[in-house]
Amino acid sequence: MPMSVKLDDILSTLDSEFPQAQARLLEFLRIPSISTDPAHRGDVRAAAEWLCAELVGLGFDASIRDTPGHPMVVAHSPKGTRRPVLFYGHYDVQPVDPLELWTSPPFEPAIENTPAGPVIRGRGASDDKGQLMTFVEAFRAWKAVHGALPTDLVLLFEGEEESGSPSLRPFLRENADELRAGIAMICDTSMYADGRPAITTQLRGLLGQEITIRAADRDLHSGSFGGLAANPIQLLVNALASMKDATGRITLPGFYDGVPELTDELRADWQALGFDAADFLLRVGLKHPIGEKGRTALEMVWNRPTFEINGITGGYTGEGFKTVLPAEARAKVSFRLTGTQDPETILQAFHAHIRAAIPADCTVEFHGHGASPASRMNISDPAFAAAKQALSEEWGREAAYIGAGGSIPIAGDFKEILGMDSMLIGFARDDDRIHSPNEKYDLQSFAKGARSWARILAALT
Structure with a gap:
């Protein structure tokens, strides 16, 4: 100097x-x-x-x-x-x-x-x-x-x-x-x-989507239509649950294209930080780390992509109980992206995944909430x-x-x-x-x- x-x-x-x-x-x-x-x-x-x-x-x-x-x-x-x-x-x-x-x-x-x-x-x-x-x-x-x-x-x-x-x-x-x-x-x-x-x-990059699935033209009595008519909430949760396999990996075809592995040098640097996942979770009232098998905690939050369900709504949610099959269901979801993952490619794969889970007499609409690599x-x-x-x-x-x-x-x-x-x-x-x-x-x-x-x-x- x-x-x-x-x-x-x-x-x-x-x-x-x-x-x-x-x-x-x-x-x-x-x-x-x-x-x-x-x-x-x-x-x-x-x-x-x-x-x-x-x-x-x-x-x-x-x-x-x-x-x-x-x-x-x-x-x-x-x-x-x-x-x-x-x-x-x-x-x-x-x-x-x-x-x-x-x-x-x-x-x-x-x-x-x-x-x-x-x-x-x-x-x-x-x-x-x-x-x-x-x-x-x-x-x-x-x-x-x-x-x-x-x-x-x-x-x-x-x-x-x-x-x-x-x-x-x-x-x-x-x-x-x-x-x-x-x-x-x-x-x-x-x-x-x-x-x-x-x-x-x-x-990490970010991709946000809102999904709306519609079935019948009105809420239906579950005693009269349950088991026969499509239930949008069930369709939605099935489609979202199948986004991950038992090891925590995301199932979209080509999803991990462009996701880098850590270099040996960076892996050593991060390990030297001494991050305690259990202590980190304890601060928010949790104890047990979950996520992608075979990955360290810092690797998962800094260097691996994710899919998360941020909110689900549909049907009767007021006080008391109402036995209906709702006419529609909604969810808000987000992806965190790493490396050179392309938000548009992932978006199209996600849309195809959801549409494949929807019967022909039901409809699905998507509303974007931003996309950045x-x-x-x-x-x-x-x-x-x-x-x-x-x-x-x-x-x-x-x-x-x-x-x-x-x-x-x-x-x-x-x-x-x-x-x-x-x-x-x-x-x-x-x-x-x-x-x-x-x-x-x-x-x-x-x-x-x-x-x-x-x-x-x-x-x-």
Whole structure:
């Protein structure tokens, strides 16, 4: 690292100015930027304006870009000779319902002492305003020490992530030349389960479907028609149950095409994490792991595809009892995808599987709920090793390369549309209660998150 980076001075500045950083985050969190609720459309824009003003104040060329939905905030630092880096986060937040379960008002954030240490309590504290502000505070300290921002930074802060990002892909396509960089940094992720710093290098894709099966033109009396007329619920559960065999493997033809096996190196790294599946399940009131035979727990949640039934409805579900054969039944299902599995190919195979289970005088309809492929990053890029070393130095523990069972479509969008890999580095913790009442963000995560980004910036200089 060049001596001119002055990393020690930047870290000292972050430490001494931390009370002011907390105050800024609390101010940001007071804006109820709920993107899914039309009643908060003005609040979402107010959050974009607040963020844009902060960036302009730091010297970024920042602007609010309107979309058919909520606006994007885009900013650039002066051009230089370093490899351009794009930083992505989102400033919108989840709804707060059920409000009565909050121990304090969700948009009146405060510092709260807990047995595990002080936290910031409030909606968006972890997902994603607190994480996003670790970027901003690192940039702020860099400028305070150097009198100028790091060069060749591109910032993209979104206002629709919590409502499915409907404007994001069109925006990336329309502004690809402006946004394209050497690599992207995404802060909307977590540390490893025990608080160990981590870089997420692979994400599962997601395919969602809703199925409706219809039989008779009305609900039927089970005494008169039971055993003779088709029962949509029975048809549905039979079709869904046959999606898996006795070993936990999914039965669709060609389903595992493109599913990679772990490399020996990555398998050893994951085994070294010491993941305890029984303890993980115990936290949610379970004891016994299930799933695909012959696979480790981390392999199943990070590197293997899944099929899950998320909900079933049909027939009489009110109080008391009613002996009917329902006219229709519905289910919501999802697939998590890995490797190079093609969502469209799997979708067609799934439709064929369901249709094959339906009699000719019954009908089936499908309604999609999104489809995105898995993402896998090229960790041979030297930037990954540099960032891993920077995280290890800050946290005093060796950072890990990990997978994620969930889906963060933006990483795949950056790969597909902008042609670049992403480093997913965040400082959320498993108990942050994101999307739930009483969301929080550890002050340690906020402070050391900003310090981590300062170290990563220095390492990439």
